Amino acid sequence: MALFYNFGLVDVLKKEYIENSYMIIEANYIKFIGDQAELSDYQLQKGIDLKGQTVMPGLFNLHIHALSTPIARPATLNVEDPSKFGIRGSVHLQQYLKSGVTFVRDMNGRKKAETGLKEAIRDNIVLGPEYYICGQALTMTGGHGSNTGQECDGIDGCRKAAREQLKRGVDFIKLIATGGVMSPGDNEHETQLDEEEMAAAIKEAHKVGKKTAAHAHGAEGIKNAIKAGIDSIEHGSYLDDEGIELMLKNNTALVPTLSVDYFLFRHGRQDVPQYAIDKAKRAEEAQIKSFLKAWEAGVMIGIGTDAGTPYNPHYGTYQEFVSMVDLGIKEIDVISAGTITSAKIAGVEKEQGSIEPGKLANFIVLKENPIQDIRALKNINMVYLKGNLVEIGNVEYLPHLD
Ligand SMILES: [Zn+2]
Structure with missing residues (x-):
């Protein structure tokens, strides 16, 4: 289980940006999302602080x-x-x-x-x-x-x-x-x-x-x-x-x-x-x-x-x-x-495409808010696939001419 908190959530269904959100991931899935005011100090200590960052679906x-x-x-x-x-x-x-x-x-x-x-x-x-x-x-x-x-x-x-x-x-x-x-x-x-x-x-x-x-x-x-x-x-x-x-x-x-x-x-x-x-x-x-x-x-x-x-x-x-x-x-x-x-x-909307309980934990973490500037999508800080952190490294790759 992993808990992330203190982030702004892009809710692609309601088309809203929800500050101070938290999310619990269990195995490959999103278990809970909510307002971090609901969390106890003990839970916060165990969680991952994403202060100032944005979470949105992959x-x-x-x-x-x-x-x-x-x-x-x-x-x-x-x-x-x-x-x-x-x-x-x-x-x-x-x-x-x-x-x-x-x-x-x-x-x-x-x-x-x-x-x-x-x-x-x-x-x-x-x-x-x-x-x-x-x-x-x-x-x-x-x-x-x-x-x-x-x-x-x-x-x-x-x-x-x-x-x-x-x-x-x-x-x-x-x-x-x-x-x-x-x-x-x-x-x-x-x-x-x-x-x-x-x-x-x-x-x-x-x-x-x-x-x-x-x-x-x-x-x-x-x-x-x-x-x-x-x-x-x-x-x-x-x-x-x-x-x-x-x-x-x-x-x-x-x-x-x-x-x-x-x-x-x-x-x-x-x-x-x-x-x-x-x-x-x-x-x-x-x-x-x-x-x-x-x-x-x-x-x-x-x-x-x-x-x-x-x-x-x-x-x-x-x-x-x-x-x-x-x-x-x-x-x-x-x-x-x-x-x-x-x-x-x-045809995969039952399991993917939004941050909701029951969906696969496929999400990205951005340093900037893409609703204010869409070019924030160029700067991905973290990528999670089925709840696992993907090693990002350098994505530049020049096409080589055979
Ligand atoms: Zn084509």
Whole structure:
């Protein structure tokens, strides 16, 4: 048992900052939270004084590529041996943890290395955050991500492909609804898997209580995925009014991944392929507009950075929070999006996403109050995963160019 006291608590459910809080951790779980005035002197002597600091739930990142290094051309990594992918991924996952992220959702596997990595974390061989995998993304023949994904066509083909991924023990199913930005030769406005194809795969995931996510940039592909019953739209660059209405009606979430363009334009202009720069430029303005419109309309929004794309580092999750605040969203609302709302989108809200009795003790301690300055998320003092203190050390890690 451990007792922490004298901290400000970010209550992401009530959207409040509660001073003079205390919390009791037992085994892997939060047992009690409350006002420290309730504590006896004896209890205080035994507790850990977090004077002046802030406690909040561990951050979520719903859209990452753990097995990819954020170099200019990540696709060049595909020639690597699968064993090396696992090692790479394990280093990256530790960067998440050390930067305060206790839950990640991996948006594509590579050569099945993600399965071994997930098992290695589960078996305590390596340290990592809660690691949700989709295995291979399902894409049409020749579609976006077909180099690492599983190609499938037609209702029967997509149903079978979803069943194959689920048989491998994946946590969710990812579908490709439109072309991409980083892939040569396709257009982000083109629709790819059809509504009926996606619906068949989504049905299989929902039958076993698992979530689904769709890569979608263009307006038509976004609407196809929503009508097919998808749980979250990833990117959503060219979301139109009809799409927003459909999202509200179907309770579909949006994970806007604003960090892709932020990091790409900041660092990567010289050596990133020109087609990717051109497409990203086109998409950036639209994506920000789509995000703000969806936010205003009340669409459920989650945090995801798409880390592993060029110059988009695995320790940079804070940037997605910062970008949203810089666009005028209130700090506490963005923090709720990146904790409890993201937990709901991933389907793990019963055990994660807020500081409440009965939930896993996945929390972070900050020296500054992120509700006053969101950049406080860059300075994580302590990270606790299932009640255990994580050794933070230095999270800087420069992508090395093979
Ligand atoms: Zn992605």
